[in-house]
Amino acid sequence: MLLELRIENMALIDSLQLDFAGRGSGLAVFTGETGAGKSIILQAIHLLAGGRGASSCIRGDCDRAVVEAFFVVGEDQPEVLGLLREHGIEYNGGCIVRRIFTRNGRSRFYVNDRLVTSRLAGALTENLVNIASQHDHQQLLVARRHLDFLDSFGELWEQRLEFSRIYGQWQNLSARLHELRQQEQDKEQRRDFLSYQLREIREAEITPGEDTELVHERDRLKSSATLADLAGRSHELIYTKVLEHLPQIRKNMEQVAALDGSAGELAERIGSACFEVEDLELALREYRDAIPRDSSRLEDINERLGVLKQLQRKYGQSLEEVAAFADRAEQELASLDSVERELASVAGEIEKLSA
Structure with a gap:
């Protein structure tokens, strides 16, 4: 849900901040005569989604413009949460999308103050806001929307969210299983190498200083x-x-x-x-x-x-660093012994999720 919208140096607008929080009905209506600038607000949201024509919207006396929106992100928006997690973007119940565009046609997109591509910003905004128009029925022809329509018609969103949660766990565990299997293959070679290094240091019986x-x-x-x-x-x-x-x-x-x-x-x-x-x-x-x-x-x-x-x-450059290296090698050797146990545990969890 859109809570705040900020626009700077765009078309007729010098600086505008709209706050939609606290409105009981969730409905906000903009009225005014033709040319008052109502469509500029929709155009601003369209630009956040990666829309073109940004440079032509900049005020005549300015070199750049800024559009920023704050959205609330809930657990019922798995697509948004998935994108944020996939790209390592931190969030705390909210998502701030910002676009800065200049007169030379260049644009920069930010999500929660992190520089991102226009593709990612567009994908996030598309899942956070829906701009309906007279040609919106054409959405029915977009294949990736069909599953959403079907789940909405069947009132299956709760089950879909639960499935997405389980599938996310399955993906994480599968990735960890692949990593552990790779470690298992390299374990013996790594063990021999670490043992040789540790033995060489321990046999020297070094003393700091x-x-x-x-x-x-x-x-x-x-x-x-x-x-x-x-x-x-x-x-x-x-x-x-x-x-x-x-x-x-x-x-x-x-x-x-x-x-x-x-x-x-x-x-x-x-x-x-x-x-x-x-x-x-x-x-x-x-x-x-x-x-x-x-x-x-x-x-x-x-x-x-x-x-x-x-x-x-x-x-290491000093004997203290050499001793510290030996301690780390010893710890890694101990961790290698736990790979097999963790591999069996992860495989068991995946089997439970797949049942």
């Missing part, structure tokens, strides 16, 4: 000789040039503090510095001794980084 740590260790091993030389020379200087004089320095400052109380704080600071230098000597010696010098470890690291790089090339 492992590659970063290995690169750091590799760079340290490559510089181990230089690191050992610099750390060793630094330790030698502290041990031979500084550490051996610290007891005497500490003793001298203790005597200074005993003779001059104002130097007490300075003596304490020097004493603390001596202890700090001793700690530094120990820490530097431990660092020097801990520097790795095992060339075989460098080979192991390079080999391990090669394995990780190969996994990253195949399954």
Whole structure:
């Protein structure tokens, strides 16, 4: 049912919005003298259905015109609902059809704010509104209308709607059955491929961030000789040039503090510095001794980084992405096992609907 009609820049009309909602009888009558513009309203609805001659209807001072209609769509209109579902157009009990046409002859059709073809807009409008004229009896010759006439005469619309609902379910289930059978054919091949990928990742026993740590260790091993030389020379200087004089320095400052109380704080600071230098000597010696010098470890690291790089090339840019890929593969493997059960269930539902 038509609830609203909006027209802009068409013929005599600058802007017009008609609201048919809330009229108890559902009957609206337009009256007026010849030339008042009554036929323009019918012409606007005709243009929504894909009618020609749109550019000639545009007001002389305008470059484009707009016709828009809001229809209520109910469950008793399976043809309309079917078209909306088939083309993935969302609806919530209503359908807004809009046509924008320009003076150069171009038109754009929208249904619920989605750009559609003129064929689809025409098919929807044709099922939403019926414009009767003096030649309307010729509809009797249109073969696709015969079933509607027959069902109306036999008062079979309720049964027809129920049949359409069941047939729609049957179509959806049949499509799903075909999809499942295709999956069943490809299942074993897909299972083998996923199992291989999952096994390759799981056997590598990757740890997130492992590659970063290995690169750091590799760079340290490559510089181990230089690191050992610099750390060793630094330790030698502290041990031979500084550490051996610290007891005497500490003793001298203790005597200074005993003779001059104002130097007490300075003596304490020097004493603390001596202890700090001793700690530094120990820490530097431990660092020097801990520097790795095992060339075989460098080979192991390079080999391990090669394995990780190969996994990253195949399954993700980072090890985190590789691990996520493995989780998805595991889930898909589990879903493959459910295909056979779902196939049997869908086949059973189709058999019930066909009975």
